[in-house]
Amino acid sequence: MASLPLSSLSSLAGKRLLLGVSAGIAAYKSALIVRLLKQAGCEVRVVMTEGAQAFITPLTLQALSGEPVRTSLLDPEAEAGMGHIELARWADAVVIAPATADLIAKLVHGMADDLLTTLCLASEAPKLIAPAMNQAMWRHPATQRNVAQLANDGWQLIGPAAGDQACGDVGPGRMSEPEDIFSALAQHFASPIEAPKSITGNAPHIVITAGPTREALDPVRYLSNHSSGKMGYALAAEAAALGARVSLISGPVNLATPHGVERIDVETAMQMHQAALRLAPQAALFIGCAAVADYRADSAAEHKIKKTDDSDTLTLTLVKNPDIIAEVAALPANQRPVVVGFAAETQDLAGYAQDKLQRKGLDMIVANDVSQQGLGFGSDENAALLFWRVTSGTEQLAAPPQPKTQLAALIIRQALTLLPTQSSGALS
Structure with missing residues (x-):
């Protein structure tokens, strides 16, 4: 694992970060994001969509974060005390990586049909998002309208990067590397005072x-x-x-x-x-x-x-x-x-x-x-x-x-x- 930029450690230490993982092949990189954040002294809790679990197991992210991974809005034990609202209030920031075209469209329209989208509506914390999709999907006018609206709604976009894609295409749409996502989070918390x-x-x-x-x-x-x-x-x-x-x-x-x-x-x-x-x-x-x-x-x-x-x-x-x-x-x-x-x-x-x-x-x-x-x-x-x-x-x-x-x-x-x-x- 790459070492952290020296200037990033102090701005992230002690921060409570909610990492959302949606259903993209880049979900395997979420494990490294968790490790980087934990190394910087963050508390990390992970929420996964149902599709994300087809690419990486909740157990992997639980072992790395040291916290139970939430996957369902209708978890009777967690929701006995309105757990999704508690989690939304807990976070200092919400970051979604990877964010699929489908998830981005849901967020733009204020949908709340699973735990992750519900948390995003319920949380008043700053929100960052790292898109990840095929280059044609990224270039599609509908996706471009959606990401523009997310930016207008106050979301900070991280990437995407360009290059080889899992489908064999080459172009924009790759999720930014974990180090770049980590850096964006660190700089987000580096206030003018710091x-x-x-x-x-x-x-x-x-x-x-x-x-x-x-x-x-x-x-x-x-x-x-x-x-x-x-x-x-x-x-x-x-x-x-x-x-x-x-x-x-x-x-x-x-x-x-x-x-x-x-x-x-x-x-x-x-x-x-x-x-x-x-x-x-x-x-x-x-x-x-x-x-x-x-x-x-x-x-x-x-x-x-x-x-x-x-x-x-x-x-x-x-x-x-x-x-x-x-x-x-x-x-x-x-x-x-x-x-x-x-x-x-x-x-x-x-x-x-x-x-x-x-x-x-x-x-x-x-x-x-x-x-x-x-x-x-x-x-x-x-x-x-x-x-x-x-x-x-x-x-x-x-x-x-x-x-x-x-x-x-x-x-x-x-x-x-x-x-x-x-x-x-x-x-x-």
């Missing part, structure tokens, strides 16, 4: 680039890399949880936008360059975590490039893309943020990282060895060497293999110590 405990003074504006870029060769092919964007998104989530104002410039990834983060979607290195140079002068901190393509095609073919029988080779002319991180670091002093870069290497990690730190004029660099199996690109864990400038030269810190959420907390906190105190908030 946030300054992490960042004091004016909240800094942090701009982060994440994910890969894609450089078109023709209408169907492109140059890219294996970056999943997970590290950049973890950084954005951690910075937002600490109280910063975060702009996330994202290449194409299958990840949900972290709660409270402004996301700017781009595809090519030139688009990311344009967005970065527009936002960087407004920022206190710029973190270049994206895996930007070094080269792009001199000109993309208008039509699909065809394979020919008269040649076994294909020659492409590539041109160099702008060096985004170096250009941000070279901004005039009155526009330049503190600049943090990343170095993904396969050998001589420390040597290449320190060279890049000096050559590009960065304030800090995070270097990771992408040749290590299970770390870096696409994985949930990473290890890194951090180097940053001090008056007498550079200092460094080695971070052993750990979940990217945990490493993100370390990186953000170290980067914030480099900010001038007069221009932004600081850690308390």
